[in-house]
Amino acid sequence: MYQARYDDIMNDGADSAKERERSLFDQSIMMLEAARDEDSYSYKSIEAVHFTSRLWVIVIEDLGSPENGLPPQLRASLISIGIFILKELEAIRQGTSTDYDGIIEITRTIRDGI
Known part of the structure; x- marks a missing residue:
């Protein structure tokens, strides 16, 4: 009986975490679309770049953690994507790029895969 409740709580916890992740990616996408x-x-551009950069830094740190349960190859691929996005965001911040659409598309793809 207790194990069943614990399993339910753990599953709810994982589902809640995934929903929070999706929500953060949604927020990033909305901000990038507004800044585009x-x-x-x-202000909108600075805020969108800052928020999205922070989000991806956290994602990369989590993917690099030994406690992350994803397969190593998938983690490595997602880290590479995250580094690419951070570079693109820096180019936008410096005014040498305006490729919001590329970042939005990649972020949507990652969000949809959660």
């Missing part, structure tokens, strides 16, 4: 048509030095 703005100047790279606008």
